[in-house]
Amino acid sequence: MELQWTKIFLPEIKELIETKDFKGLRDFLRERHPADIVDILKELTPTERVMSFRLLDKNKISEVFALFEPVEQEELLKQFTEQHAKEILIEMQPDDRTQLFDELPAHVVEKLLKLLPPLERKEANELLNYPDNSAGRIMTPEYVDLQIDMTVAKALEHIRKTGLNRETVYICYIVDETKKLRGVTSLKNIILANPDQLIKDIMNESVLYVHTTDDQEKAAQVVQKYDILAVPVVDNEDRLVGIVTVDDVLDVVQEEVTEDFQKMAGIQTIEEEYFRVGFFKRISNRILWLVILVVAAIISQTILKNYSGVLSSIIALTYFIPMLTGSGGNTGSQSSTLIIRALATGEVKFKDWWKILLRESKVGVTLGLVMGSIAFIIVVITLGEITVALTVGISLCIVVSVGNIVGISIPLFFKFMKLDPAFVSAPLIATLLDATGLIIYFEIARRMLSP
Amino acid sequence: MELQWTKIFLPEIKELIETKDFKGLRDFLRERHPADIVDILKELTPTERVMSFRLLDKNKISEVFALFEPVEQEELLKQFTEQHAKEILIEMQPDDRTQLFDELPAHVVEKLLKLLPPLERKEANELLNYPDNSAGRIMTPEYVDLQIDMTVAKALEHIRKTGLNRETVYICYIVDETKKLRGVTSLKNIILANPDQLIKDIMNESVLYVHTTDDQEKAAQVVQKYDILAVPVVDNEDRLVGIVTVDDVLDVVQEEVTEDFQKMAGIQTIEEEYFRVGFFKRISNRILWLVILVVAAIISQTILKNYSGVLSSIIALTYFIPMLTGSGGNTGSQSSTLIIRALATGEVKFKDWWKILLRESKVGVTLGLVMGSIAFIIVVITLGEITVALTVGISLCIVVSVGNIVGISIPLFFKFMKLDPAFVSAPLIATLLDATGLIIYFEIARRMLSP
Numbered sequence: 001m002e003l004q005w006t007k008i009f010l011p012e013i014k015e016l017i018e019t020k021d022f023k024g025l026r027d028f029l030r031e032r033h034p035a036d037i038v039d040i041l042k043e044l045t046p047t048e049r050v051m052s053f054r055l056l057d058k059n060k061i062s063e064v065f066a067l068f069e070p071v072e073q074e075e076l077l078k079q080f081t082e083q084h085a086k087e088i089l090i091e092m093q094p095d096d097r098t099q100l101f102d103e104l105p106a107h108v109v110e111k112l113l114k115l116l117p118p119l120e121r122k123e124a125n126e127l128l129n130y131p132d133n134s135a136g137r138i139m140t141p142e143y144v145d146l147q148i149d150m151t152v153a154k155a156l157e158h159i160r161k162t163g164l165n166r167e168t169v170y171i172c173y174i175v176d177e178t179k180k181l182r183g184v185t186s187l188k189n190i191i192l193a194n195p196d197q198l199i200k201d202i203m204n205e206s207v208l209y210v211h212t213t214d215d216q217e218k219a220a221q222v223v224q225k226y227d228i229l230a231v232p233v234v235d236n237e238d239r240l241v242g243i244v245t246v247d248d249v250l251d252v253v254q255e256e257v258t259e260d261f262q263k264m265a266g267i268q269t270i271e272e273e274y275f276r277v278g279f280f281k282r283i284s285n286r287i288l289w290l291v292i293l294v295v296a297a298i299i300s301q302t303i304l305k306n307y308s309g310v311l312s313s314i315i316a317l318t319y320f321i322p323m324l325t326g327s328g329g330n331t332g333s334q335s336s337t338l339i340i341r342a343l344a345t346g347e348v349k350f351k352d353w354w355k356i357l358l359r360e361s362k363v364g365v366t367l368g369l370v371m372g373s374i375a376f377i378i379v380v381i382t383l384g385e386i387t388v389a390l391t392v393g394i395s396l397c398i399v400v401s402v403g404n405i406v407g408i409s410i411p412l413f414f415k416f417m418k419l420d421p422a423f424v425s426a427p428l429i430a431t432l433l434d435a436t437g438l439i440i441y442f443e444i445a446r447r448m449l450s451p
Numbered sequence: 452m453e454l455q456w457t458k459i460f461l462p463e464i465k466e467l468i469e470t471k472d473f474k475g476l477r478d479f480l481r482e483r484h485p486a487d488i489v490d491i492l493k494e495l496t497p498t499e500r501v502m503s504f505r506l507l508d509k510n511k512i513s514e515v516f517a518l519f520e521p522v523e524q525e526e527l528l529k530q531f532t533e534q535h536a537k538e539i540l541i542e543m544q545p546d547d548r549t550q551l552f553d554e555l556p557a558h559v560v561e562k563l564l565k566l567l568p569p570l571e572r573k574e575a576n577e578l579l580n581y582p583d584n585s586a587g588r589i590m591t592p593e594y595v596d597l598q599i600d601m602t603v604a605k606a607l608e609h610i611r612k613t614g615l616n617r618e619t620v621y622i623c624y625i626v627d628e629t630k631k632l633r634g635v636t637s638l639k640n641i642i643l644a645n646p647d648q649l650i651k652d653i654m655n656e657s658v659l660y661v662h663t664t665d666d667q668e669k670a671a672q673v674v675q676k677y678d679i680l681a682v683p684v685v686d687n688e689d690r691l692v693g694i695v696t697v698d699d700v701l702d703v704v705q706e707e708v709t710e711d712f713q714k715m716a717g718i719q720t721i722e723e724e725y726f727r728v729g730f731f732k733r734i735s736n737r738i739l740w741l742v743i744l745v746v747a748a749i750i751s752q753t754i755l756k757n758y759s760g761v762l763s764s765i766i767a768l769t770y771f772i773p774m775l776t777g778s779g780g781n782t783g784s785q786s787s788t789l790i791i792r793a794l795a796t797g798e799v800k801f802k803d804w805w806k807i808l809l810r811e812s813k814v815g816v817t818l819g820l821v822m823g824s825i826a827f828i829i830v831v832i833t834l835g836e837i838t839v840a841l842t843v844g845i846s847l848c849i850v851v852s853v854g855n856i857v858g859i860s861i862p863l864f865f866k867f868m869k870l871d872p873a874f875v876s877a878p879l880i881a882t883l884l885d886a887t888g889l890i891i892y893f894e895i896a897r898r899m900l901s902p
Binding site: 031033035069156159160169170187188191192206208224225226227229246247249250253254257258260261262264265266267274275279282283286287289290291293294295297298300301302304305308311312315316318319320321322323325326327329330331333334336337338339340341342345347348352355356359362363366367370371374375378382396400426427430431434438 | 482484486520607610611620621638639642643657659675676677678680697698700701704705708709711712713715716717718725726730733734737738740741742744745746748749751752753755756759762763766767769770771772773774776777778780781782784785787788789790791792793796798799803806807810813814817818821822825826829833847851877878881882885889
């Protein structure tokens with residue numbers, strides 16, 4: 001089956017809609033995977049989309065709905081009848097429902113909560129009460145729990161009866177009469193065991209878990225590190241209240257990566273989706289670093305002012321300022337990206353800092369020599385002045401070598417201070433190197449060009 | 452259980468080693484999860500590490516070994532006896548083994564392959580023959596396959612017998628007598644079914660799969676999109692040959708992200724780990740863009756030369772060149788990061804290009820007005836010249852607005868041309884904006900400052 005088949009089928013679907021062949025459309029949608037139906041619906045007009053929704057099988061509606069992004073879910077809810085919205089909300093997985101409510105304005109959430117039956121409403125309210133980005137906020141209370149004194153045969157019967165609507169039946173958690181988490185076992189172990197054995201004899205007591213208030217990243221780390229399908233979440237009294245599954249972990253990983261990208265470009269973290277972020281927030285998230293860097297540019301301005309004597313005597317020196325500062329910044333942002341990413345994935349550790357600095361010094365000097373030579377040739381050809389060419393070439397060589405080391409050192413320093421190295425943004429490095437580069441350039445110029 | 456407990460236990464372990472309490476160490480390691488053992492071993496000296504390895508239980512050794520990074524595995528193999536290395540290699544999961552062989556020099560792989568029994572050697576050779584980064588290269592041949600005419604009871608018996616060493620028993624693939632993939636079912640469905648039913652009556656025939664030669668990214672996309680635990684891999688004749696599991700997908704996602712980070716910093720993709728990349732390769736991966744940008748700086752140099760008249764009459768204009776070009780570059784790299792990431796996660800689609808441009812024009816102009824005003828004030832205070840301050844302020848406002856739009860437009864244009872937007876590196880945007888910014892600045896200066 002092809003991933004891109006939506007495009008092939010779209011004309012067919014459009015035709016079914018235009019000819020009002022609702023039976024044909026219903027049959028077509030019945031055969032499709034929910035993820036593919038979402039792809040198709042996204043290509044339709046809002047009216048066509050709502051109409052197609054009505055044709056979906058009952059049990060598929062909430063699954064398809066859950067796969068839309070929250071902002072699109074909100075749009076859809078507006079177009080549904082109250083009864084229709086209620087049916088979908090009740091059928092949704094609790095963790096998907098929390099994610100939707102998270103994004104909606106408070107008064108809409110309140111209205112929707114009223115549509116839910118008492119039990120689901122209580123559950124939804126509890127989930128919404130956990131802190132933002134906590135494990136409690138992304139967990140689902142739909143797991144399989146077994147009593148510690150059950151036999152294997154009894155456990156299997158319990159799974160058969162309750163497993164159908166659980167997010168995973170493959171990992172079973174064992175609790176005692178106070179709901180305290182006591183152990184874990186897999187469906188695989190249960191199947192391989194003797195039916196008369198007790199669950200407590202086949203369970204693993206050293207069960208990994210996180211707390212409801214732990215950061216969602218911690219839940220993600222546990223799932224990734226120990227290669228498990230889900231991690232149980234317990235409350236303050238060690239009672240099992242939910243699980244975080246591996247598919248939620250994939251989402252968390254993507255979110256963290258987006259955060260790192262934004263930090264590195266000097267943007268404060270934006271959690272909402274692109275089209276969801278309001279005008280004021282879009283400005284405020286970006287303005288901080290931009291203004292800091294404009295103000296920081298007072299430094300390079302002051303440096304240039306100090307050297308105005310040299311500058312006005314040889315105006316040609318000005319021509320190469322953008323190249324010098326630019327190359328320093330480019331080299332620095334390359335080396336900082338390499339090190340920030342290597343620290344994030346755990347490929348390098350802080351304790352190897354001297355090895356890293358040694359390696360990068362060699363790389364920096366080599367890059368500097370190559371680039372300096374090229375710059376020398378360019379200046380000789382375009383300007384024809386050997387002394388200026390030498391000044392530019394030597395300066396570039398030094399600026400690139402320094403830029404490379406600065407790009408490595410600052411993230412390492414952040415790591416040493418227990419700060420997130422990803423906060424070292426490319427703009428920050430570039431601004432620092434602007435000032436450094438100018439001083440190097442004019443000090444060399446003064447020595448080379450003074451009579 | 453805490454993620455960071457290694458630090459707490461390390462002194463204890465060091466003491467066990469120093470007092471040569473091998474029984475104590477063995478007992479301690481027996482209780483630990485393989486992922487935690489790896490964390491501990493990484494903190495030990497090479498000799499201590501090899502010694503601890505010898506104390507591990509037989510069935511745990513290969514699991515622990517597989518969790519090390521390939522470069523560390525190579526180091527370890529050198530210190531093991533041939534017999535020890537052989538035992539570990541035989542016990543390893545086939546996909547972990549391929550990953551190790553992938554990273555080793557050809558002559559080492561050849562030597563290690565000879566240690567394997569004929570069957571495992573054949574399997575390893577086959578896996579190594581698939582192209583780099585293909586689904587075949589990361590798949591494992593350890594899956595559960597059921598015959599299409601089996602009963603549910605027979606299938607369960609088959610799973611009980613063969614399941615123990617499979618990567619996952621939770622998804623079962625159904626093949627016919629020619630090994631052609633015919634359907635899929637889950638352990639959950641098998642357990643819920645009547646023992647006398649035929650597998651072919653409970654299986655899902657519309658099974659998702661990828662081909663051995665498909666890119667590993669495609670396998671990752673299928674697993675993520677359809678939220679499945681594994682995707683089957685078939686050969687050219689649609690015969691089932693392996694599966695790619697969700698834990699491998701997490702690795703692929705991390706790899707892709709690293710690639711995107713590197714591209715955006717103007718680095719050609721480096722697949723090896725940080726300490727693994729040789730000196731020459733580290734230079735060659737970075738030099739291309741750096742040199743292109745030095746050469747491209749001829750443009751800004753030419754522009755400055757053209758305006759040397761204005762420059763030499765008011766030397767103070769020079770002072771603000773780094774701030775102007777820097778701010779343009781910073782704004783552009785922010786907006787390009789936002790759009791590249793939103794395109795990568797699918798939050799925005801190319802068809803919304805006009806909506807994005809409209810949104811970002813407003814943001815850009817607002818950022819420009821704020822930053823231009825601040826710059827105006829700074830110049831008035833530091834230099835005391837209103838005309839120069841006005842020139843700088845107005846220029847900065849325009850440069851930032853233009854920078855914001857350029858940062859958005861180029862990734863969108865790449866997307867339109869069906870190229871990867873992540874190739875739009877921050878250095879590329881910065882260099883383009885250097886030239887644009889300078890022209891804007893001096894054109895305004897000429898008009899404002901001419902008598």
